[in-house]
Amino acid sequence: MSDPKPLVLDVDGTFLKTDLLFEAFWAGLGRDPLGTLRALRFVRDPARLKAELAGLVAMRLDLMPVNPAVVELALASAGEGREVILASASDRRQVQALAETYGLSARVFASDGVTNLKGARKAEALCEAFGVEGFDYAGNEATDMPVWEVAQNVLVVGEVPAARALPARGRSVQQLPGGWRPAALLKAMRPHQWVKNVLLLLPLIAAHRFDMATLVPILLGIVAFSAAASAIYIVNDLLDLEADRLHPTKNRRPFASGAVPIKVGMIACAGLMALALGLAGALNGGFLAIVALYMGLSLAYSLKLKRMRWVDIAMLATLYTIRVVAGAAAGQVDVSIYMLIFIFPVFIALGCVKRLTELTLATDDAPLPGRGYGRTDRGDLLNVAGIGVTGALVIFFLYSVSPQARALYPDTWLLWVAMVPMGWWLARMVALGWFGKQDYDPIVFALRDKFGLGIAMLTLSLMFWAAGLWAQWFGG
Template identity: 75%
Template sequence: MTDVKPLVLDVDGTFLKTDMLFETFWAGLGHDPGATLKATLANFTRPERLKAELAAIAPLRTDLLPVNSEVADLALRSRMAGREVVLASASDRSLVARLAEEYGLSDTVFASDGEINLKGAAKAGALVTAYGERGFDYAGDSAADIPVWEQAENALVVGRVNSARALTAEGRNVVELDGGWHPAALLRAMRPHQWVKNVLLFLAMIAAHRFDLATLIPIVWGIVAFSAAASSIYIVNDLLDLEADRLHPTKCRRPFASGDVPIRVGMVAFAGLAVLALGVAAALNWTFFGVVVLYMVTSLAYSLKLKRMRWVDIATLAALYTIRVVAGAAAGQVDVSIYMLIFIFPIFITLGCVKRLTELTLATSDERLPGRGYGRLDRGDLLNVAGLGIAGSVLIFFLYSVSEQGRTLYPTTWILWVAMIPMTLWLVRMVLLGWFGKQDYDPIVFAMRDKFGIGILMITLSLMFWAAGLWSQWFGG
């Protein structure tokens, strides 16, 4: 019987649709940011040591990591045919060995061990020592695998590796397998549908009745800056939530959690979007720049820690929505009333509760939500806080209507009181939809798509314009 040569698989980008070095880095940031950054800075030029230290900081669920289905199918068929399937990776040995065990692959693994970074020529040398020249087939995904392919009997190339074309020119047997990523998936990771929340930047302009191009154009640019800033934070949030997303029934399909976009691409996109946001903000004015920085810092704090803290996460969500309103005032250089800020904050508290109510209603078990501090038993408390938010916002709206500033901007006070009815109806409806799980995971995004709710808001806004005398000012009579 002729010995069958082993099939050797690279791990990062080949067997897996992700990179375990970056997985451990982001898992570490979520678990212990200080230790992770310290290890990264201390071992930046020693990748083998960096990989070992990051692997020790935070436990990594290797069983949840996304696999390349075509490579995994090849490995399964090879095993069923009695062929040894071996993992050879530059990732840390502890992770590679666990991955091999979980998928029933060979106990023999080749990996970095804290002393040697098993990549390129080092990996080729280790495999030749074990199996001899042309004694194995090898699957890889990058130019770093060229030295290994040169020593293998057959080269299996995952994705597009331009430098691997030289192997074909040399008459080597090259097999191409699916891999890589698509820009459309990166755009999805930026969540452009969430940009609709930045219409909140118009709120200060509307409240101040400043309907002129000199105010509108800077606010539109402000929305561009905030959209870029928000997308950069969404990417960071997804990278910090990889494990939690993979355990979620729908979030597991997000681009980074599913491996559709490499983590390193996300990191580059984050940097580019952050630079764009801060550049546009600085070009508008330094006050707006400061607000954008505050938003990004608060969002990062939320992603790193605050979202895991009961009630603090809801208050932070409300603050992030409120910052958008302040940003619109800063971009358009509009004076924002303290009454307005005090009024909208409890509204956003209510919507933050709605967000959590929706998640808990749609949850499949009574356990706490992954990466959150709430379980189904908290639904009653969330409903109560949402009710307090509604009551608080309505009370503040009434007090504003009888204040000096309120009477100046809205002379017909009784019509402003009538506007409180549809406004309250809208808030109560949002809470009930969240309670029964009838809306999107983000209430602001849902609100912008909800035709009935938009109708209620338009009635509220129309009554406020009537109370301000704007209809007669615009259309006469």
């Protein structure tokens, strides 16, 4: 015989491993940023804010991560004929749609644009409907305490220290798995992507400034850029929640999968931005301006530009190039205009490689989620990558005969020899992207590819030879 008392479930953090308010905010920011920012004028009126955000965009509730233990309990209880009700501080329209998606009771308790149904207000509404101890309730945070205190049986999702006092008050308490781990947040920061910031060392290498006074500020600059990049990765993931959930591998990312709460990600993002700007300001004003520019352009890329065909590749190349400029600013090294003109088409080619890899590994011909490319664009991407490779080699040759190059590299002919492995490395990267044989990020792949690193080291060795550095360091 089924339990006649209804089973009432909180939504945010309990039934779902995410929060509908923050889901709506980031979905709105990605699709209607101006409307979302206008909605924030109601930030002191939570019920109205939730209603405004819920009306901005339609979200795929069926894609949102759920707590398996809670959903299993809910479906089993419903299958036994027990009424399973969702009660949430989220907007009523979203909660009703979620209940319909999972076949739960059509009767829901939720915020309505006027009343924010949270804590004591939720407890009052449930007691009015079912009476004190006339229902069981599952929640996941301390704000659920007023409801637990009037429920007959308590289900606690994750660790809630405040709930430890409930058994002493005569409540039957059942623990269900939940919560998040710091390791998942670290994964969201993508520390493996920090290797891309070795690009800040290029001005030091190109100018042959191998001294601690130059190296230490650049290393601090790498830390600042790593913090800034991690903050932007979090923003990018929060803006791409739905697209990531539709992706065959990105659906396992911490925010898309619900392994880390969106609120935690927002707090971490703010902290990382403060660290990046604080450290940059401690180095020098020029570097601070470059870090701020990088973060601004990255935000623009995440919000809009990455969805624009070809513009996104130009922006990827720009963001890589900014790292080189940042290295020069951090170490107070003069950067050659030839270097900037050379590396930009290199990064254009690598940006095309990134999209080629994604298209090659795609499971169907539909456009990439959140991007403007489909498999029919592979030929055009290959052509643009070829133009980037050719342009980079031509610019490098022009640099080799410039007065600046002749001053730094007395044996100019060795620079021409270095163009052979350089061209080989670039062509190989394009080919690997075309055949889908590398990572989704070509820079990260390049720094882990042993064979490619060997080619790059050969190129660098020839350039050091042309500069006379081997003789200077080792004699002869």
